[in-house]
Amino acid sequence: METYLEMVDELTEKIESLSDEIKARAAEISDVQLLETIPGVGALTALQIYAEIGEIERFERAAELVSYAGLDPSVRESADSRTEGSISKEGDKYLRAAVVQGAWRAVHNGQDPYLGEFYHRLRDQKNKPEKVARVAAGRKLLVSIFHMLSKEEEYNPPTG
Incomplete structure (x- = not known):
């Protein structure tokens, strides 16, 4: 039993060491540093978002990045009717998960008044x-990320 506990301790130390190394390397990437200015997005989440997006120049508009992440609405059309449904989920599931999780952390912990107000308006006024x-x-956060990385600016949501 003691051997297993020693093995767990060794593996825990290795994981912590690798995590520190990843964070140190991430600190060298300017886009990752920009992403870390977003409330609710830490070093590892910022690195994951950066890795999943790749070069932001591949996307001409924010809508293309939103579609790439699968956060665009699915559309059903026929003759003279058009219905927008739930998200398409046809994109990068890792990017989608990281962005939604980051947004939720910012809202849940009260770190981002802009996203928090948007979230609560949907919940309270629109019964979503x-x-x-x-x-x-x-x-909404992913659209902000597109503009941040395109313009090389820190996160600065509109106020009021």
């Missing part, structure tokens, strides 16, 4: 389910 409001906040 919690998951719908979380995903909508994630989509």
Whole structure:
């Protein structure tokens, strides 16, 4: 039993060491540093978002990045009707998860008044389910990320 505990301790130390090394390397990347200015987005989440997006220049508009992440609405059309449904989920699931999780952390911990106000407006005034409001906040954050990385600016949401 003691051997297993020693092995767990060794592996825990290795994980912590690797995590520190990843954070140190991430600190060298300017886009990752920009992403870390977003409330609710830490070093590892910023690095994951950066890795999943790749070069931001591949996307001409924010809508293309939103579609790439699968956060765009699915559309059903026929003759003279058009219905927008839930998100398409046809994109990068890791990027989608990281952005929605980052947005939720910022909202849940009260770190981002802009996203928090948006989330609560959807929940309270428009009676949207919690998951719908979380995903909508994630989509709004992803649009902000597009503009941040395109313009090489820190996170600065509109006020009022």
